[in-house]
Amino acid sequence: MAGDAVAEVKSRLDLVEVIGGYVTLHRAGRELTGLCPFHAEKTPSFAVNPERQVWFCHGCGKGGDLFHFIQQIERIDFREALEMLADRAGVELESGPRSDRGAGRKRRRSIELNAKAQAYYQHVLWATDAGERGRALLIDRRIDEALARRFGVGFAPAGGAGEDALTRYLTGKAGAGVDEVVEAGLAHPPGRGRTRDRFRDRLVFPIRDDRGEVLGFGARALGDARPKYLNSPDSAAYHKSSAIFGIDLARTAIVAKHAAVIVEGYFDVIAAHAAGVEHTVASSGTALTREQVHSLGRIAETLILCFDGDEAGRVAATRAVDVIAVESIQARICRLPAAFKDPDELVRSDPAAFAQAIEEAPPAWQVLLDAALGAGEGGSVDARRAAAERAVSVLARIPEATTRELYLQQAARRLDIGARSLSTDLAHSMRDGTRRPGRIVVAAPADTTPDTADESEAVEADEPMPPWEAQLARVVLIRPEMAAALRSESGLGPDEFTNPTARRIYDAASSDPGGFTLRRLSGGDQRRAAGLLVREVPEFADEAEPQAIKQLMADCVRLIHEESVRRALVSISTEMHRARDEGRTEDADALAAKLSRLAADAPHLRRTLAVR
Numbered sequence: 001m002a003g004d005a006v007a008e009v010k011s012r013l014d015l016v017e018v019i020g021g022y023v024t025l026h027r028a029g030r031e032l033t034g035l036c037p038f039h040a041e042k043t044p045s046f047a048v049n050p051e052r053q054v055w056f057c058h059g060c061g062k063g064g065d066l067f068h069f070i071q072q073i074e075r076i077d078f079r080e081a082l083e084m085l086a087d088r089a090g091v092e093l094e095s096g097p098r099s100d101r102g103a104g105r106k107r108r109r110s111i112e113l114n115a116k117a118q119a120y121y122q123h124v125l126w127a128t129d130a131g132e133r134g135r136a137l138l139i140d141r142r143i144d145e146a147l148a149r150r151f152g153v154g155f156a157p158a159g160g161a162g163e164d165a166l167t168r169y170l171t172g173k174a175g176a177g178v179d180e181v182v183e184a185g186l187a188h189p190p191g192r193g194r195t196r197d198r199f200r201d202r203l204v205f206p207i208r209d210d211r212g213e214v215l216g217f218g219a220r221a222l223g224d225a226r227p228k229y230l231n232s233p234d235s236a237a238y239h240k241s242s243a244i245f246g247i248d249l250a251r252t253a254i255v256a257k258h259a260a261v262i263v264e265g266y267f268d269v270i271a272a273h274a275a276g277v278e279h280t281v282a283s284s285g286t287a288l289t290r291e292q293v294h295s296l297g298r299i300a301e302t303l304i305l306c307f308d309g310d311e312a313g314r315v316a317a318t319r320a321v322d323v324i325a326v327e328s329i330q331a332r333i334c335r336l337p338a339a340f341k342d343p344d345e346l347v348r349s350d351p352a353a354f355a356q357a358i359e360e361a362p363p364a365w366q367v368l369l370d371a372a373l374g375a376g377e378g379g380s381v382d383a384r385r386a387a388a389e390r391a392v393s394v395l396a397r398i399p400e401a402t403t404r405e406l407y408l409q410q411a412a413r414r415l416d417i418g419a420r421s422l423s424t425d426l427a428h429s430m431r432d433g434t435r436r437p438g439r440i441v442v443a444a445p446a447d448t449t450p451d452t453a454d455e456s457e458a459v460e461a462d463e464p465m466p467p468w469e470a471q472l473a474r475v476v477l478i479r480p481e482m483a484a485a486l487r488s489e490s491g492l493g494p495d496e497f498t499n500p501t502a503r504r505i506y507d508a509a510s511s512d513p514g515g516f517t518l519r520r521l522s523g524g525d526q527r528r529a530a531g532l533l534v535r536e537v538p539e540f541a542d543e544a545e546p547q548a549i550k551q552l553m554a555d556c557v558r559l560i561h562e563e564s565v566r567r568a569l570v571s572i573s574t575e576m577h578r579a580r581d582e583g584r585t586e587d588a589d590a591l592a593a594k595l596s597r598l599a600a601d602a603p604h605l606r607r608t609l610a611v612r
């Protein structure tokens, strides 16, 4: 049913047209490219292949079909995407026109349950013995009860033997279903018959929207428990890339000051408010994202970054500057006195000094340029040349020409070199910026954590894919109907692939003739498959020439097979030598026999054997 609807919707809508509503696309050969809407960038790495109706970003690795795009750009689930696109395509879904209320109802329910959880956590913190350790941590951080209550801080208890105190409370008194508690991100899905609370033995900070509705939580471990911070998973209500901690309490001050202070941690936000710097917020569980910058940019003209003083904080700030620059908002960087590692520490020692540091925060480009010039100023010729290179890489990141020119003049003056030559270097750098490995932090992906749907991917990083495996995977993706015949005729087994994604693509396509689509693959594989599909295969340029495709397939099969035999030979040979070294003569002889049988079938691999 859903499958039919998907095919029907796809046949009526053009991917290019739909994406064109969100991204400005330019034609580049048979592909269309544009700036990726999912990560900050200045040179286009987002590609759409109109023929195959797939899209892929070479920068952040996202990709897929029409539905994936809408799901990700609108931050909705598959069902909602289907409803939205069906509506646009004029396809009526059988479940009826009212079903679009479903998503709204889910969101409402998540917020209700998260609000109940907040009340419960607060009760545990302030009125029970279980909350004692949480109260101790707050005292340690010099956060009094009134301040903690303003932020809704609470304590998630260990939860007893079942580790499910909150779940029992919500499903009991509050009348919620277990599935609702799971959907609200408050409990892990039931595994082996029981449901455990997501947050246990942690201080919890509600993450609310600007109207104060509780979308989710950030939770800090006590002592040395890992992970130190844990967040709600993305849900109907909570999206980590758009949630902003403290926005409900900071909004009025941000509007009044036309500026927002962005810090890294929950304690930093609370400390800043305690010091009277009430326009302070934090991103939660991610690096600062473009969405967060965008929504802050609607009420603030300037964003002041006040990150931790360590290397990680400096890198995060540098990256945040690029994200902010893309949104054409002014960025400032607050430098903490060296003795303090984060805003929280400074506030506890000297609240007025913190407020003043924020007030005096210099423009971000100035801070980055100062760091780049470093020892170059008044230094040797070599030091000045090195500094000039670093300065150029900072200048190249400034989007507005006037600002860039002003900092260029300043850099030239401070290094005592001609502005003309610096300007020439800058022009070079900007022209081939993306190809220069020396260039620092070019709009790195703002959101480096995988989507919830792709959580399995965090475990399996993209492994290298040998070109012949990539080529064959691409061919069976384009022509899945040829895959089954290829497999039975060539005898090429999935196990012969080294790359797991290529193996699964080949296996799925060849065992499912006719019915294979991208959607049969898991989330991570779907994206990687889109990456393969978006590229042109020259052999397919002339579809009337099937011989070229057959030849291509035969070549790939041969290479994959040879490689797999080579690996087997190496492994047997290694095993044989070990047996010999260990005096297991019989084993060694058996392995030697096996080796020569295999080698007889693979004359081209004699060299591999001789080497061993």
Ligand SMILES: [Zn+2]
Pocket: 036, 037, 038, 039, 046, 057, 058, 059, 060, 061, 062
């Ligand atoms: Zn991207």
